[in-house]
Amino acid sequence: MNVLTIDGLTVDFQTGEGATRAVDDVSFAIPQNRTVALVGESGSGKTVISQAIMGLLPKAARIVSGKLILNDPESRLKPVDIAQLDPESPQMRAIRGDRIAIIFQEPMTSLSPLHTIGDQIGEAAELHRNVDGNQARELTREMLRLVRFPDPQRALDAFPFELSGGLRQRAMIAMAMICHPALLIADEPTTALDVTIQAEILKLIKDVQQELQMSVLVITHDFGVVANMADEVVVIYHGRIMEKGSARALFKTPGHSYLKALLNAVPRFDMKPGERLVPIRPIELQAGGLLTGGGRKTITAGKPLVQLQHVSKSFLTRKGSLLSARAREFLALDDINLTVNRGECVGLVGESGSGKTTTAKAILRALPIDAGRILYDRGDGPADVAHFNREQLLDYRQRVQLIFQDPFSSLNPRMTVNDILSEPLLIHKIGAPEERAERVRELMRLVGLDPRYLRRYPHSFSGGQRQRIGIARALALNPEFILCDEPTSALDVSVQAQILNLLKDLKSEFGLTYLFVSHNLAVVDYIADRIAVMCRGRIVEVGPTREVVDNPLHPYTKALLTAVPEPDLDARLDFAALDANKASEPALWPAPYTLREGDVPLLVEEEPGHYVCAPAFAKETHKTALEEAVL
């Protein structure tokens, strides 16, 4: 039996220039106790479909035609057509949150910061289940236990900002589940989460689905999630269904060229050396003469460019309430040793909060470090970044640039693209006005954007285009070293492939050096020459990419690798083996990797060039000196 049958759904958006069709004649069905994945890029209309099902379409949108038949197995009522109901009518409100529930992508913003978790979850029960406050609280506690909150009793009175992203998403799931809905819509439920947390949340959704016998509609652009969750797949592009069928059939023989293209754009661990991703809209690199280096002194490729030696950094966090503020030290970087050689790409991998971004900021000298040295070779021998004088620092700022994670907030919305790209040149007083203008146009061509767009503002570009503007800005000063801070984590797979290829091409064209920060191991695997894995402010494993991915030594690296959902039905996640909490707890790592409070995270050479953090081995025959470790 189908819980929801969508038949010929068509949704129009009323815009200033007339109606735009967002969803065009979409039909598919969601069977009971099954998971259907709705796959597509951003802007393809998948979220609009979920909004139509929930009766939460924005004001500008209108269902032109089509049926959304909800056939609730638990109620004795006849099937209802949601499309015919007034979204604000009592009937629709009774369905919303009770029979159909939704979880959103952003656990950080989808809960009200002013109300306790218990209040917000219990509210759904009070609305639909005819229970009073105390019963709702009881139900909420039960629900929190079901989604495996560590301490359900305490969580009832916790505020969302006191919880981590993973716990917030669990709270969202509890809220959606409390009325035992017939259909759960999960709109990119794990996109904003770390891989290990993602695996846990996916497992949780599956478990709860088993327990409550409900149907799930997963909306995602991640084929790893699809392969691990879906029984059936619906591929959507520009509001139209391209292909639908069982997951097995679609993965085995993708029929439509669009689906094939999407699958080709996903980085996989089993890619051959030198194999390139195929983006749907590739960019041809057009390098002109202006951007090939200045007359700067540089070192030759392969020599250490940046060296972090025993770098430590701790932050003070306030603990306790406003009334008894007490400072607590939080070790963000613990004795970090890392070398980046000129011309290579080092991938820095770890969960959020592991210190990746702090490392990047420390290298930029955007953050003072507490101990250790950061050496940078400007062609005249390694020099401590912290001791650069004004002039040296200005030169350093030209050599080292940053690409940010969020392409939406990293561009000033009140500056035109021209202003954004010429600002670095103005600050460093480079070139005459005409020269600058020429250079800015060349930067645009370089990242595959039309120089005619220079007068536009960032809001008129898509996420991928904005990220390219960010890359162009980073390239404006002819840098030699670029810190990429999760540059693709906010982007779709197809756009991600495009950006990754662009970064690769730029690297080989200009001999750039990257430090590529990411939580996505598959992405790092694709772009990096060497990988450094971070956990809780420590580097736990460093080595050549192939070596680390194929032969991970450290338990944390192993856990990270097993948590990556692969777009392959035969390599599904082993949910039973997952235990992310244990894997990221240094004190619980098995010997010789155990790290207790105060232990120095020493790296030892286990294989040639492949180092792992194992203090217990340090006393034995292994080489430990990190200065040697870095090739």
Added chain:
Amino acid sequence: MLYYIARRIFAMIPTLLVISFLTFFIIELPAGDYISNQIAALRATGESASIAKLEFLRQEFALDKPFLERYLIWVGLWPGPHGFDGLIQGNWGWSFEFDRPVSEVVGPTLPLTIILNTATILFVYIVAFPIGIYSATRQYSWADYGFTFLGYIGLATPNFLLGLIMLYLANRWFGLSVGGLMDPRYIGEPWSADKVLSVLAHLIVPTIVIGTSGTAAMIRRLRANLLDELHKQYVTTARAKGMRETHLLVKYPLRMALNPFIADIGNLIPSLVSGSVIVSVVLNLPTVGPILLNALQSQDQYLSGFILLFVAMLTLLGMLVSDLLLAVLDPRIRLGGRVSP
């Protein structure tokens, strides 16, 4: 919490001291003081008979002492001609112009000022909130445009003009006496039910006049704040739970949009006092506003100093109240910085 409140009140003491010093300093900035100006005026006209009395007054109020000493005597931290006798001891000073203690000059006007200000603040909040919420939830509707238009008129009309028009209309239509906060019959009379009714009737016009621009400004701000919040994800979450629209609006986005208004209570008070001076003069309201203006013009220093300090005190109290309310209403402030696993 009690400890927090005590700490905040304790922290107000140095703040008040600094404010009092600044107030005193600014008031003393013009050359001379009320009495020496008086003496100079008498000298110029050749009258020397009363100069002796004025000289006596100068000594009596320690005006011949150096600046710092005068300040400390005024506050009550330094023995003056009559020992420790300053603000701390409850002596609010002497008004030279009225030739009476400041407490007697200001005393009767203070309760009326507070009543008028409270009424105005209530008016602003009561009128602005429903309209602001209505405008935000029905953005770009005819009513929204209408309120926006009215709001701009309210912001742009000079208060005293509005006051005069309304007084005239109130007199023509309802037979209210022009000006004042009560019918002239009741001035000086003991309080009675009729007198209270008269005061209430006379409060209406000034409240509306003083409150209009504040209301208009608040409607605009509330509308903008609420519009920001209405598109946040957590509102959609609540809607997806199947909540009723009005219930949802009050529980989630409105609560979030409230913060700036609570934080504003402290700022509202001085702006109402100083903003209503002209209106008070025009409408002949017995509030401290006109007295302050007068005292500043005639360098009646203790009178103006006391009023300024009083307003500062009100502001500090308002700030305290808004901080406490914020901590109560917003857990992020109350539990700020708490980190959990």
